[in-house]
Amino acid sequence: MAGPATTHAPETPSQTGIGERLFLPSVVKGLLSTLRHMMFGESFTVEYPEESVYAVNKFPNDENRRFRGEHILVKDDQGREKCVACMLCSAACPAVCITIVPEEVDWEDRDRRPKVFEIDMLRCIYCGFCEEACPCDAIRLTPAFYQVSRTREEKVYDKEKLLNDDPDDPRGKYQSPIHPGK
Amino acid sequence: MIWSLLVAFGVFFILTNGLPPALVYAERKLAAGIQNRVGPNRVGPYGLLQPIADAIKLLFKEDVTPRGADKFLFSIAPILSFVPAALAFAIIPFGNYAGEVRLQVADLNVGILFATAIISLGAYGIAFGGWASNSKFPLLAAVRSSAQLISYEVVMALALVAMIMTYGTVRTEVMVLAQAVPLAETGPFAYLPAWGVFQQPIAFVLFVICCFAENNRAPFDMPECEAELVGGYHTEYSSMKFALFFQGEYIAMTTMSALIVTIFLGGWHFPGMDVADHSVGMGILTILVFMAKLLGVLFFYIWVRWTLPRFRYDQVMRLCWKGCIPIALVNIAITGIIGVLYS
Ligand code: SF4
Ligand code: SF4
Numbered sequence: 001m002a003g004p005a006t007t008h009a010p011e012t013p014s015q016t017g018i019g020e021r022l023f024l025p026s027v028v029k030g031l032l033s034t035l036r037h038m039m040f041g042e043s044f045t046v047e048y049p050e051e052s053v054y055a056v057n058k059f060p061n062d063e064n065r066r067f068r069g070e071h072i073l074v075k076d077d078q079g080r081e082k083c084v085a086c087m088l089c090s091a092a093c094p095a096v097c098i099t100i101v102p103e104e105v106d107w108e109d110r111d112r113r114p115k116v117f118e119i120d121m122l123r124c125i126y127c128g129f130c131e132e133a134c135p136c137d138a139i140r141l142t143p144a145f146y147q148v149s150r151t152r153e154e155k156v157y158d159k160e161k162l163l164n165d166d167p168d169d170p171r172g173k174y175q176s177p178i179h180p181g182k
Numbered sequence: 183m184i185w186s187l188l189v190a191f192g193v194f195f196i197l198t199n200g201l202p203p204a205l206v207y208a209e210r211k212l213a214a215g216i217q218n219r220v221g222p223n224r225v226g227p228y229g230l231l232q233p234i235a236d237a238i239k240l241l242f243k244e245d246v247t248p249r250g251a252d253k254f255l256f257s258i259a260p261i262l263s264f265v266p267a268a269l270a271f272a273i274i275p276f277g278n279y280a281g282e283v284r285l286q287v288a289d290l291n292v293g294i295l296f297a298t299a300i301i302s303l304g305a306y307g308i309a310f311g312g313w314a315s316n317s318k319f320p321l322l323a324a325v326r327s328s329a330q331l332i333s334y335e336v337v338m339a340l341a342l343v344a345m346i347m348t349y350g351t352v353r354t355e356v357m358v359l360a361q362a363v364p365l366a367e368t369g370p371f372a373y374l375p376a377w378g379v380f381q382q383p384i385a386f387v388l389f390v391i392c393c394f395a396e397n398n399r400a401p402f403d404m405p406e407c408e409a410e411l412v413g414g415y416h417t418e419y420s421s422m423k424f425a426l427f428f429q430g431e432y433i434a435m436t437t438m439s440a441l442i443v444t445i446f447l448g449g450w451h452f453p454g455m456d457v458a459d460h461s462v463g464m465g466i467l468t469i470l471v472f473m474a475k476l477l478g479v480l481f482f483y484i485w486v487r488w489t490l491p492r493f494r495y496d497q498v499m500r501l502c503w504k505g506c507i508p509i510a511l512v513n514i515a516i517t518g519i520i521g522v523l524y525s
Contacts, residue, residue: 023389023501027490034489038215045220 012113068126069145071119072171073162074138080107082138082164085114089130089139097123117159122152144170189283193276193469197440197476198268200430203233209484214487237425245421248316255314260419261425263307267434270300271343274440276472277450278457280465285450286355287415293353295340297441298335301396301473304434305331306416308398311427323414326404326495333502334395334402340510341389344517345445348381358449362457368436375453378446386446388506395498397431399483399488439479470510493509 011165074151076082085102103115128141147170205220207230214221222229246257273296277285281451290296305328312324349360357378363375365381379386395402416427443449450468451457493501 027486030484030489034216034485037218038212038485041215041218043214043219043220047220047223 009022067143067145067165068119068128068141069137069143070147070171071124071130071141071157071162072164073117073159075163075165075175076141081113081117082136083114083117083134084110084136084138085112085117086135087134088135092127092129092133094127095119095123095125114159117162119157121147121155121157121164140174142171142174144174146170187304189285191282191287194271194287197276197436198271198433199429201436202429203237205432205435205480205484206236206428207411208234208480209487212481212484213488220309232481235491240421240425243421245423246418247332248396248418250316251418252314253309253511255349257423259307259311259314260311260423260430261307263304264426264430264433266300266307267301267430267437270297270437271433272438273354274437274444275358275449276440277465277469279435280462280469281460283357283465285465285469289353289355291353293351293355294346294357294441295352297354297437298339298342299308301437302331302335302435304396304430307427311419312415315415316385317418319413320415320417323404323417326377327398327415330398330404330498330502333499334392334506335508337388337502338392338396340507340514341385341392342445343380344385344510344514345378345389347514347517347521348378348384348471354444354449358446358451359457360449361448362455373453375448375451377451382446382513382517384509387515389446389511391501391506393442394483394486395502397435397438399435400487401493402488403492404498435480435483436476439476439483442479443472443475448500 072080077092085100087100087102090096090098090100097120099116099118099120100114101116102112104111105113107113126141130139131141164172165175210232211221213219213230222232225231227233240502247253272287273290275284275286275289279285287317308327308331309324310324312320315321345357349357351357351360361375361377363376365371371380374380394400398404398466416424419427450472451470452468455464455468
């Protein structure tokens with residue numbers, strides 16, 4: 001049969017300290033903490049229609065960049081796409097919304113690039129798997145999400161649209177090769 | 183005579199009916215500040231018209247009475263929670279004399295006893311509301327609330343007994359006057375006024391805890407703990423009946439704060455004032471002092487609510503019966519001994 005019991009009850013933190021049992025010291029501590037927030041705390045609220053979420057700089061480390069919005073294809077220092085058309089992203093994509101047609105090129109650093117690179121933003125679930133799968137850091141998700149269109153066709157982004165590097169564009173401004181947060 | 187009545191009822195009306203909407207606004211703004219949010223800011227400048235918008239919304243809502251509800255009790259429950267709270271305010275002296283006019287609605291000779299008796303009636307509002315709704319969650323909330331109110335009324339009465347022994351009176355007006363002297367003839371305490379909070383700090387803490395419990399405010403908001411009881415005893419209420427409950431809660435809060443100010447914080451008295459000065463200017467000044475103290479206590483109410491989590495129900499009861507009541511009894515004994523030694 002089973003030997004002597006060797007397990008012990010996990011140590012529970014002692015609640016018998018006089019301060020704990022009187023509640024009042026902890027209450028005062030809590031009150032001071034909330035007072036600090038009331039007096040000096042800055043509001044995290046984005047007042048939406050007046051304030052653009054893109055302009056907001058309320059987060060010390062610009063955490064909103066973690067938001068997974070629409071993609072860009074990253075350009076290298078010569079302005080060419082970094083993508084080598086390895087198809088890993090389209091293989092990783094659970095929504096099967098990336099279409100890649102590779103073609104050969106005779107650049108000295110690589111010999112493949114996508115001829116067609118299309119992402120169907122209406123099918124995309126913004127999971128970010130493509131970004132994780134990419135061996136070349138060629139595809140990224142940006143925080144951009146206001147992108148509207150009038151037709152379904154417009155929501156299928158082609159290579160040109162994905163390579164956007166307009167610094168005034170909510171997606172294009174994340175094109176810079178090294179930008180903070182990512 | 184007619185003037186004194188008019189003035190008294192004017193201030194009374196403002197305190198009981200003008201303050202709750204302002205409190206709702208203050209509560210939402212302060213809560214937002216504590217939680218690093220903005221709070222209401224869309225209706226009117228700084229969202230100041232928000233309470234009015236809320237009131238209009240509530241007025242236009244359909245007044246639903248659930249099937250199977252006890253119609254009579256269902257209708258009088260909100261009134262029962264509203265009226266006693268406002269009534270108890272009558273004995274609060276909110277200022278000294280302004281000319282001939284005494285700034286108090288009723289100087290009853292049973293004073294503070296009247297307040298405790300009337301405030302206890304508020305429990306009926308909650309109990310009836312929960313019972314008459316014919317619904318299980320309000321009923322549970324009502325049962326809890328009644329138990330809680332009855333328990334904490336004991337502590338409250340015991341804390342008051344110590345204060346009555348200290349002041350030697352139950353009349354609120356005399357209580358304020360008793361606090362309008364220095365704490366000691368000489369020594370470092372001579373600069374402090376003899377406010378109840380300095381004379382009886384333990385009774386003060388106990389009384390404040392009881393006020394929170396009596397008002398069903400966090401951390402003792404058992405009757406309406408949303409997590410377990412939906413909305414509590416007013417789950418089934420809508421429209422103006424709900425608004426009346428809501429208003430009643432805030433009035434009860436104001437009344438309790440006024441009691442705290444009167445009994446423990448010197449009422450309308452401020453250090454250095456001449457209590458024999460019965461001029462109108464001094465009267466107005468005392469009203470302002472009283473209001474300032476009142477708002478301070480109300481601020482504390484709101485501050486605590488958005489700081490502390492809710493107690494579990496058994497913790498609430500344990501705190502009362504095993505924590506507060508023994509302390510209150512010991513406090514009374516000590517007060518008695520000191521009273522005998524120094525008389
Ligand atoms: S984010 Fe996810 S769903 Fe969208 S393209 Fe990338 S892998 Fe596919
Ligand atoms: S994984 Fe990267 S390199 Fe490969 S096809 Fe996709 S974007 Fe291009």
